[in-house]
Amino acid sequence: MNLKDLQNDFVDAFFGAEIDVDKYIISDDSLTAKQRFGIYKGSVHGVLTQALADMYPVCKELVGDKFFDHVTSKFINQNPPRSAFFADFGEGFSDFLANFEAAKSVAYLADTARLEWLRHTAWNSKNQEPSDFTTLGNYSEEQQLAMSFSLPETASLLQADYQVEQLWQAHQEANDLDLEKIDLFKHLNLLVWRTDYTIYMQELSTQQIDFLHAVQQNMPLSALAEQFTEHLADLLSTALGNGWIRSFHLA
Amino acid sequence: MSTLPSPSIQGCGIGLRSQHFATIEAQKPAVPWFEILSDNYLIEGTVQREFAQQIRPDYPITFHGVGLSIGSVEPLNKEYLKRLLKLKKELEPAWVSDHLCWTSAHGYNTHDLIPLPYTEHVADHIAERILQVQDALGERLVIENVSSYLQFKDTDMSEWDFINLVIEKSDCNLLLDVNNIYVSAINHQFNAEDYLLAMPADKVKEIHLAGYEDKDTHLLDTHSRPVTKPVWDLFAKAVQHIGDVPVLIEWDNDIPEFSRLMQEADTAKKIQQEQLSKLVNT
Numbered sequence: 001m002n003l004k005d006l007q008n009d010f011v012d013a014f015f016g017a018e019i020d021v022d023k024y025i026i027s028d029d030s031l032t033a034k035q036r037f038g039i040y041k042g043s044v045h046g047v048l049t050q051a052l053a054d055m056y057p058v059c060k061e062l063v064g065d066k067f068f069d070h071v072t073s074k075f076i077n078q079n080p081p082r083s084a085f086f087a088d089f090g091e092g093f094s095d096f097l098a099n100f101e102a103a104k105s106v107a108y109l110a111d112t113a114r115l116e117w118l119r120h121t122a123w124n125s126k127n128q129e130p131s132d133f134t135t136l137g138n139y140s141e142e143q144q145l146a147m148s149f150s151l152p153e154t155a156s157l158l159q160a161d162y163q164v165e166q167l168w169q170a171h172q173e174a175n176d177l178d179l180e181k182i183d184l185f186k187h188l189n190l191l192v193w194r195t196d197y198t199i200y201m202q203e204l205s206t207q208q209i210d211f212l213h214a215v216q217q218n219m220p221l222s223a224l225a226e227q228f229t230e231h232l233a234d235l236l237s238t239a240l241g242n243g244w245i246r247s248f249h250l251a
Numbered sequence: 252m253s254t255l256p257s258p259s260i261q262g263c264g265i266g267l268r269s270q271h272f273a274t275i276e277a278q279k280p281a282v283p284w285f286e287i288l289s290d291n292y293l294i295e296g297t298v299q300r301e302f303a304q305q306i307r308p309d310y311p312i313t314f315h316g317v318g319l320s321i322g323s324v325e326p327l328n329k330e331y332l333k334r335l336l337k338l339k340k341e342l343e344p345a346w347v348s349d350h351l352c353w354t355s356a357h358g359y360n361t362h363d364l365i366p367l368p369y370t371e372h373v374a375d376h377i378a379e380r381i382l383q384v385q386d387a388l389g390e391r392l393v394i395e396n397v398s399s400y401l402q403f404k405d406t407d408m409s410e411w412d413f414i415n416l417v418i419e420k421s422d423c424n425l426l427l428d429v430n431n432i433y434v435s436a437i438n439h440q441f442n443a444e445d446y447l448l449a450m451p452a453d454k455v456k457e458i459h460l461a462g463y464e465d466k467d468t469h470l471l472d473t474h475s476r477p478v479t480k481p482v483w484d485l486f487a488k489a490v491q492h493i494g495d496v497p498v499l500i501e502w503d504n505d506i507p508e509f510s511r512l513m514q515e516a517d518t519a520k521k522i523q524q525e526q527l528s529k530l531v532n533t
């Protein structure tokens with residue numbers, strides 16, 4: 001026997017390939033080789049399905065347990081985890097849903113998944129120390145103009161076709177937001193980020209999201225001033241005041 | 252120099268799970284140590300990593316991982332090892348453990364514990380990889396026996412002979428999961444005591460206890476239940492054979508209140524003390 005063949009065959013079969021397990025596994029009175037292999041396959045899928053259910057709880061509620069199991073099992077076979085870091089698994093589920101024929105009737109499902117993925121990434125990325133903005137005055141005007149800013153490492157910007165943030169809120173137990181009253185079919189600009197143990201979601205104006213996109217692209221203050229002209233002071237102070245900008249960097 | 256308390260691990264610890272973070276923070280329970288699932292702490296600045304840093308001055312910590320995939324044929328994952336070493340430097344665990352199995356192949360990761368055929372050739376392969384990891388760690392790796400639901404046609408020795416062979420070849424230490432011995436003994440119809448008594452007592456750094464589910468055709472190691480009577484009995488025998496080693500309660504699915512885990516730990520401590528006092532008196 002070759003250990004490499006065994007391991008490659010097993011992994012391929014966990015994620016959908018057919019192999020002859022009798023080649024490797026002993027059958028006995030209580031269980032056949034195929035059944036014994038099935039215990040492992042079930043366990044691998046069980047762990048991954050549970051991970052997706054934990055990551056995408058609102059999507060699961062939207063489509064129901066049975067459909068969610070069906071779609072996740074397809075997703076797992078087509079996107080088996082490649083990373084040793086478990087938090088990486090589950091990315092791309094929103095794109096998968098967007099292209100999944102049987103899910104197309106729930107138009108806002110993929111956007112909901114995008115939001116839930118951003119919440120997952122906010123949990124699993126770095127909650128870094130903020131810069132000390134009180135020292136900004138110590139820099140010359142020239143230094144300030146060359147300065148760039150960053151959003152928190154936990155932050156992501158979402159532009160969605162549907163009001164999935166309100167939908168998400170309505171699906172929280174503690175919230176009595178009425179699903180009926182949500183106007184789902186409206187464009188959404190959203191910032192998702194985490195500070196310490198809390199995840200925040202903030203709806204933004206078009207100008208605010210444009211501004212934060214520009215900040216994300218490391219635009220220096222001089223370029224931001226050119227683009228946002230008389231609105232800059234307001235945009236910057238709102239972003240700083242709400243923790244949407246976490247640090248500054250000298251050129 | 253480190254300012255963290257030296258990691259002296261004794262008595263009955265508990266596997267740290269995020270569901271209990273708030274309780275632990277509020278109550279500072281009298282737990283001798285926590286074991287963290289190191290794979291979940293490998294990203295800097297995450298909630299769980301900050302929590303571990305926060306409680307570390309009050310509790311010694313051990314690392315328990317899945318991702319080394321010590322039994323794989325693929326090369327060791329350097330990035331994983333690098334992050335593990337960084338975490339080790341930060342949290343100063345008493346030791347680092349992983350499982351005697353494989354988790355990844357063909358570029359994919361199962362995130363599950365898949366068993367190995369037990370042959371001398373496979374023992375050589377694993378020992379060589381353990382030696383590489385030990386070089387990187389600068390200390391002995393602690394390897395845990397896994398539960399299994401199948402036996403390979405190529406296996407030509409018992410699991411206990413295989414474990415002894417790997418330890419002999421690599422000089423690693425052993426994390427003996429008593430529940431896993433019992434689960435595999437029922438699934439493969441061998442005598443759990445034969446296995447237990449064949450374990451090299453001086454190499455056992457830690458014992459694990461957990462609960463399984465009875466699926467009629469087999470026992471499934473779900474870590475979702477209290478420890479069962481036959482596993483407590485086997486644990487008592489393990490203490491007789493091995494002596495005073497730290498014990499840990501693992502509970503990963505259908506996780507109960509923290510106080511329920513404390514109860515489980517108290518039972519373990521009681522059995523351990525009974526058996527140890529018998530040892531002293533004989």
Ligand SMILES: [Fe+2]
Pocket residue numbers: 395428459460501
């Ligand atoms: Fe264990």
